[in-house]
Amino acid sequence: MSSALTLGRFSLGMGDRFAQQGRAQLAACQKAAAAGVNVIPVWNKSNREHLIVGSEPSGVRAEADAAVAALGWASSYHVDADHINLGTVERFIAPSDFFTLDVAGAIGTPCGQASINDFVKRYGDFGGAFGLTIGKVREAAGKYLHAVEEAGRIYRRVEQAKGAGAFITEVSMDETDLPQTPDQLLVILAALSAEGVPAQTIAPKFTGRFNKGVDYVGDVEQFEREFNDDIAVIAHAVSRYGLPANLKLSVHSGSDKFSICPAIARALKASGAGVHLKTAGTTWLEELIGLAEAGGEALALAREVYAEAFAHASALCAPYAAVIDIDESRLPQPSEVNSWSPAEYAGALRHEQSCPAFNPHLRQLLHVGYKVAAKMGERYLGTVRECEESVARNVTANLHDRHIERVFA
Ligand SMILES: [Zn+2]
Known part of the structure; x- marks a missing residue:
């Protein structure tokens, strides 16, 4: 041994x-x-x-x-x-x-x-x-x-x-x-x-x-x-x-x-x-933040993911009921999210507790909403690849700055 x-x-x-x-x-x-x-x-x-x-x-x-x-x-x-x-x-x-x-x-x-x-x-x-x-x-x-x-x-x-x-x-x-x-x-x-x-x-x-x-x-x-x-x-x-x-x-x-x-x-x-x-699951949320920050069609896709997750919230939440606490009244309407700028979308989703725009209810819904992106298949994956710089920057910073540095450093 x-x-x-x-x-x-x-x-x-x-x-x-x-x-x-x-x-x-x-x-x-x-x-x-x-x-x-x-x-x-x-x-x-x-x-x-x-x-x-x-x-x-x-x-x-x-x-x-x-x-x-x-x-x-x-x-x-x-x-x-x-x-x-x-x-x-x-x-x-x-x-x-x-x-x-x-x-x-x-x-x-x-x-x-x-x-x-x-x-x-x-x-x-x-x-x-x-x-x-x-x-x-x-x-x-x-x-x-x-x-x-x-x-x-x-x-x-x-x-x-x-x-x-x-x-x-x-x-x-x-x-x-x-x-x-x-x-x-x-x-x-x-x-x-x-x-x-x-x-x-x-x-x-x-x-x-x-x-x-x-x-x-x-x-x-x-x-x-x-x-x-x-x-x-x-x-x-x-x-x-x-x-x-x-x-x-x-x-x-x-x-x-x-x-x-x-x-x-x-x-x-x-x-x-x-x-x-x-x-x-939070790496997937950083993908969404990266898409939103990239703007244009990538931002549109990130908005679409939210609208779909919102529409199917109860089915998406069911397997995770014991580990989420979502107040549905605090979820923005998809029509509102559809008007958000890249910074507004990223600000609502990114876990910066000092940021007044941060919305933990939206974050938890999207956390369990990866099935929506899975269903989009190549349309989602292709957009993530196109936005590699913006996505990777967020993925690395989340793990390093918000986790490794706080626990291990
Ligand atoms: Zn476990």
Whole structure:
């Protein structure tokens, strides 16, 4: 296992709905590297996105390899089979070297008393670490053991196909209703160790709301305490249960969570821990901003995307209902958007909180509205390619200036 594929301390998950922005995304990491900050790019695209766009996981690999070759990126990079399970993993196996095992759906499924008793027998009360008592251990085991066993089943399927050490394992539990407390995280990590899952990153659900493409909503001080406690739990679990030494937290829906960036940056600096910051759908929003700024027919297309998204808002929002908060009364009418200048469109969509024109409702609707552009097909993609300079400038600046600099630098 000494040659096992290892995820670096800082990594950035970058999604790209239409697989056009690989180079512009990588340019953000390159800019950070030039300033002495090593951020490993991880291209991710979930099964849900592939289904909506009509794309294949092999396309993400092709995009990543092409970007790396074009920019001469000499450091490591990865392709993430994002939020997969036993039912969806197969077509991701060949092109991916990073697997996000999504077991949130198995949380709370009761597991047998015998499994809980075995677990408690093996680990007891964890020596009281992080306030754990036998009662708390039993409660957490009852809630999470089944999910951990499911992670084991998915892990072993990938291991059987690719070989141990040939890929990076992430376990995600973020897409669920209740956050996992730090003491529960310790129970989960011990169980992952017992299950033989060599997780290098884990995505818990944190306190507060992580809506798509907009800022964190919640108690920032509480988040900071929890984040620091989670880091301490991970360090404890690594030394005590033999998990990979580079195990770190993964922050999903990490784009645009500007109010917690300083807390994360402080925690990383103080502890020396790493983090995987996952951004995804916002690159597509930067494409729209780039189109709007290019003006002319590109601006007209960006307006058309909004009008279509507005017309089909409820259908587009449905798959994302748990992670968006749109007040429909705050959405501008398409007729109004059709009169906007390039600067007005960009100002409403770009996430600059100090800009009075910024409209988080419009931003969230367009965030989930990529199906509209997918349906336009070549008409959309061709326009994006024609506006490469304007689009790429926005894609790179968003990742570098608004994310890398705030969390890693
Ligand atoms: Zn997630």
